[in-house]
Amino acid sequence: MVVIAALATSIGLSPDVDMPDPHASSPLEGEPPSEWVPRAAAGDRSAFERLHERFAPGLMRFILKRVDGNADLAEELAHLTWIAAWDALRQGKFDSQRGAFSTFLYGVGSKYWLRHRRDARTDARITAAIGQAQSPAHASPADPAGTMAFVELLQDVRDLLFGESGPQTLSPEEREVLLESARGTSERDLAARLRLAPSTINARKQSGYAKMRRALIGRGWNEESVEHCLSEIE
Amino acid sequence: MKNDTLDKLIRMAAEAEALETELTGVRRGAPSALRIPPATMSRRFWLAGIPTAVAAGWALWIAVAPRPTAESPIVANSEVQVRRIAGLPPATTPCVVTFDASSQQQMSMMAILRTWSDECECLSWQVHRFQDGSTVARVDEINNQQLDIPVGNAPPVAQLLVVAAANRTEDLPDNAAENKALLDCLNERPYASDDEPDVFALATAVESCLPMGVAVVPKPFVAACRSR
Numbered sequence A: 001m002v003v004i005a006a007l008a009t010s011i012g013l014s015p016d017v018d019m020p021d022p023h024a025s026s027p028l029e030g031e032p033p034s035e036w037v038p039r040a041a042a043g044d045r046s047a048f049e050r051l052h053e054r055f056a057p058g059l060m061r062f063i064l065k066r067v068d069g070n071a072d073l074a075e076e077l078a079h080l081t082w083i084a085a086w087d088a089l090r091q092g093k094f095d096s097q098r099g100a101f102s103t104f105l106y107g108v109g110s111k112y113w114l115r116h117r118r119d120a121r122t123d124a125r126i127t128a129a130i131g132q133a134q135s136p137a138h139a140s141p142a143d144p145a146g147t148m149a150f151v152e153l154l155q156d157v158r159d160l161l162f163g164e165s166g167p168q169t170l171s172p173e174e175r176e177v178l179l180e181s182a183r184g185t186s187e188r189d190l191a192a193r194l195r196l197a198p199s200t201i202n203a204r205k206q207s208g209y210a211k212m213r214r215a216l217i218g219r220g221w222n223e224e225s226v227e228h229c230l231s232e233i234e
Numbered sequence B: 001m002k003n004d005t006l007d008k009l010i011r012m013a014a015e016a017e018a019l020e021t022e023l024t025g026v027r028r029g030a031p032s033a034l035r036i037p038p039a040t041m042s043r044r045f046w047l048a049g050i051p052t053a054v055a056a057g058w059a060l061w062i063a064v065a066p067r068p069t070a071e072s073p074i075v076a077n078s079e080v081q082v083r084r085i086a087g088l089p090p091a092t093t094p095c096v097v098t099f100d101a102s103s104q105q106q107m108s109m110m111a112i113l114r115t116w117s118d119e120c121e122c123l124s125w126q127v128h129r130f131q132d133g134s135t136v137a138r139v140d141e142i143n144n145q146q147l148d149i150p151v152g153n154a155p156p157v158a159q160l161l162v163v164a165a166a167n168r169t170e171d172l173p174d175n176a177a178e179n180k181a182l183l184d185c186l187n188e189r190p191y192a193s194d195d196e197p198d199v200f201a202l203a204t205a206v207e208s209c210l211p212m213g214v215a216v217v218p219k220p221f222v223a224a225c226r227s228r
Helices: A001-009 A032-043 A045-066 A071-090 A101-122 A124-128 A146-164 A172-182 A189-195 A198-218 A224-234 B003-020 B042-047 B176-187 B199-209
Strands: B080-084 B094-104 B105-119 B122-127 B137-139 B145-150 B156-167 B215-223
Touching: A032 A045, A032 A071, A032 A101, A045 A071, A045 A101, A045 B094, A071 A101, A101 A146, A101 B003, A146 A172, A146 A198, A146 A224, A146 B003, A172 A189, A172 A198, A172 B003, A189 A198, A224 B003, B003 B094, B094 B105, B094 B137, B094 B156, B094 B215, B105 B145, B122 B176, B145 B156, B156 B199, B176 B199, B199 B215
Parallel strands: none
Antiparallel strands: B080 B094, B094 B145, B105 B122, B105 B137, B105 B156, B156 B215
8 A cells, every 4th residue: 555655646646545446336347448548548547546456466576576576676666667657648658559558568667677677787786775765767767658669569479479360370389389488498398298299399389480470570570670679678 | 580589579478468467466565474484394393383272172273374464365456366264163174274266357267285295294286176176167256266275184384375367278287287297397396595485486486387378366374273
């Protein structure tokens, strides 16, 4: 609640506001999150609260992993991410046509984390002071608008892997191998788990890569634009 | 586009997708604050902590530590909640700790336990079987899933229930071979520190041993159930 109160203060809500009960009925009840985004952008605080309520735990978990469980640092980076998200929504810098809000949140959160990591490397003293008010991320806030190209790219990849167009692009077997491979699972381990030959795993992986590559090119991406987008958050 | 670049994009897409699932598991503070006792620690040491209620004559005794509060969901404001059901009678047979997993949307779930094993007198991972014998159950917004966790002759050590949830049943291990692979992954996993891992590390271990897109909700508990 302390975090929520602090966030509420940062984005101009009443400091003592409580996050709504997820089980309580509200004017937004039954509406998909895609409807909350334009409402929040128009200044509807309850819509933003619903977005926060829905995505804050996942964002926190993602950042906690990145910072090796340092809860104070994760909380601070999550806090900054939400402030940036609120600002982007209010200033019309987030375009929901180009990507889901969760992708955008992921992009902004990644940016803050990477910026912190970069700054921390150059100043061990700041790393030691993690959790203090003068976080390096405060000194150089991420630009949410600059994240949109990355968001669009990542949204396309999400669609290919998890969206409706996914099955038309990748077979379930290829998808599984690609996800496991990206996660760091070796072909040998995956082959043992699936009781297949490593060569079969490799064939699926190469086939999956080729299909992903073709699909992304079909959506207008090329090596240069992809690298440029990735550089936005690296 | 190089394969490494595609790998990077796929990994990030999966992480972003995980934000969308609404199925989350770690809240700051409570879970990471609770430390699981060393798996190899002497059973006698822990038995020394059993409250005098046992000696006073209850046939069976069950306790679940109220951490942080017994009835508050471990994950506030998330779509999946795991609560312990209050008011367990002291003479329940068989000796169980009951949890209630609820969701605001239909999903599939499995319960993975790091619990006491009489065989090794240590904490080890197990996959819970539901009443119908399966390890994966469907939960929807109408019918919550009740989890009756047998604690056997467990001394009052800190144990862990991890609910793994996915939108699709096929994303969860649901046969003997897959469950064995999961348990092998968990029980043979090295941890970064020599200390016993905390709840966050254990929940992360479960997540990493499961397919991508599966979210975990950890619920630490302390339970003991002893016959007089």
